[in-house]
Amino acid sequence: MLIDRKKEKVLAIITAPVMLIAIGMIFFYVPQMKGNAGEILDSSFKIFYFHLPIAMVSYLAFTVVFIASIMHLKGNSSKWDIVAHSAAEVGVVFAFLVLVTGSIWAKATWGWYWIWEPRLTTSLALFLVYLAYLMLRQALEEPEKRARLAAVFGIVGFISVPLSFLSIRLWRSAHPLMFGGSSYGSSGGGLEGTSLQLTLAVNMLAFALLFASLLVYRINNEALKEELEEMKYNHS
Amino acid sequence: MKKSLYIAAKDLRSEFRTKQMLNSMLIFSLIVIVIFSISFGDVLSQTELVEKLAPGVLWVAFTFAGTLGLSRSFAGEMENGCLEGLKLSPIDRSSIYIGKTISNAILMFIVELLTIPIFIVLFNYNISGIPGLALVIFLGTFGFVSVGTLLSALSASTRAREIMLPVLLLPLIIPVIIPAVMATGTILTDGGIGSIASELRLLVVYDLIFFVVGQLVFEYTVMD
Numbered sequence: 001m002l003i004d005r006k007k008e009k010v011l012a013i014i015t016a017p018v019m020l021i022a023i024g025m026i027f028f029y030v031p032q033m034k035g036n037a038g039e040i041l042d043s044s045f046k047i048f049y050f051h052l053p054i055a056m057v058s059y060l061a062f063t064v065v066f067i068a069s070i071m072h073l074k075g076n077s078s079k080w081d082i083v084a085h086s087a088a089e090v091g092v093v094f095a096f097l098v099l100v101t102g103s104i105w106a107k108a109t110w111g112w113y114w115i116w117e118p119r120l121t122t123s124l125a126l127f128l129v130y131l132a133y134l135m136l137r138q139a140l141e142e143p144e145k146r147a148r149l150a151a152v153f154g155i156v157g158f159i160s161v162p163l164s165f166l167s168i169r170l171w172r173s174a175h176p177l178m179f180g181g182s183s184y185g186s187s188g189g190g191l192e193g194t195s196l197q198l199t200l201a202v203n204m205l206a207f208a209l210l211f212a213s214l215l216v217y218r219i220n221n222e223a224l225k226e227e228l229e230e231m232k233y234n235h236s
Numbered sequence: 237m238k239k240s241l242y243i244a245a246k247d248l249r250s251e252f253r254t255k256q257m258l259n260s261m262l263i264f265s266l267i268v269i270v271i272f273s274i275s276f277g278d279v280l281s282q283t284e285l286v287e288k289l290a291p292g293v294l295w296v297a298f299t300f301a302g303t304l305g306l307s308r309s310f311a312g313e314m315e316n317g318c319l320e321g322l323k324l325s326p327i328d329r330s331s332i333y334i335g336k337t338i339s340n341a342i343l344m345f346i347v348e349l350l351t352i353p354i355f356i357v358l359f360n361y362n363i364s365g366i367p368g369l370a371l372v373i374f375l376g377t378f379g380f381v382s383v384g385t386l387l388s389a390l391s392a393s394t395r396a397r398e399i400m401l402p403v404l405l406l407p408l409i410i411p412v413i414i415p416a417v418m419a420t421g422t423i424l425t426d427g428g429i430g431s432i433a434s435e436l437r438l439l440v441v442y443d444l445i446f447f448v449v450g451q452l453v454f455e456y457t458v459m460d
Binding site: 073121125128129131132135136139140141145148149151152153155156157159160163166 | 403
């Protein structure tokens, strides 16, 4: 499972400039947001270029946990367990960042940090589920059993997330719909400019790369740790 | 199916001999209701406020009492190699899961049946729409128990299993608690089953999905 150290470095080297470009685009490339009357809107919208990619990355991470858990239960190999564990750890960090960036943005536009509302509650549930997943891993010592039980929880937890989204959907939503509906304002004036879409795309790419490199580093770490344990075991 | 009923009967028989779990669940939910009643003492005379509090208070009591019961459901089996005995018996692993789910659900129904009158008395509240409420409570409890039984088996083999179960269970039951609380609220205020159709549909979906997934993955939680 150990990924070549050179490839690991290449990934990091690619990620850094893309990330820089992405941040630069947010601050220097994107034109000022203007409202319908031509007034300059609050620049707090810029956090959106972080918020959405981070949210996507956290969903991606948890999907990786889900798939790796199924693969682990099917094939019973420890490499999938390492993938699941690493993806869950990275995913929890991103899920937390979604809550933080979302709250900051909400404070600026809605006037409060938190409301009980579908998207927010689902994000919180998602964060809590995977925090519990990491707690479960900590409470188990025997590696084989830990991998098996964590995989079970990884599957069940992932299934509960879309359901919690649906259940909270019963409330009316204040969170803007980014896809399949008009986004900002009634005229749909939000994400139509090419420069905005381009910035968003670059940010998505940057965060996807960041996720990939973090995941690879984490997996390598874990694989090395396992190797070390094995060496210690053989030595004693 | 019949075999899982045997498992459920075995669980209930051993439970009714001591009534240890049932009693502690009952007393616990009673205490929860009492604490809420004391802390909301000022507003108990205003029916419309009690109506808003009722679903939350009831489901908090049910959830906490249920969690308490579930944490013993498999912990009891770990003693004296009972789980090995169960695994050696000539039945599917999923039958164990179904049987345990049934027995846990029955225990929770008993607790809920006794909690509601206490709630009525302490909150000075007249419950309307009993059939609808019973349906909501049945579906909500079944969903709660089907996840809870799986996680009870899962947490039984962890260190500090009593604290692991709530940590694992509570985030996972958010999707069943929210529609259950909302449906209970609607039933208590105007009482039509038709007005909670979307909540009921969601509860049924949740119950089915987790009951099926529970059966599929239960095997892995007790394997060794």
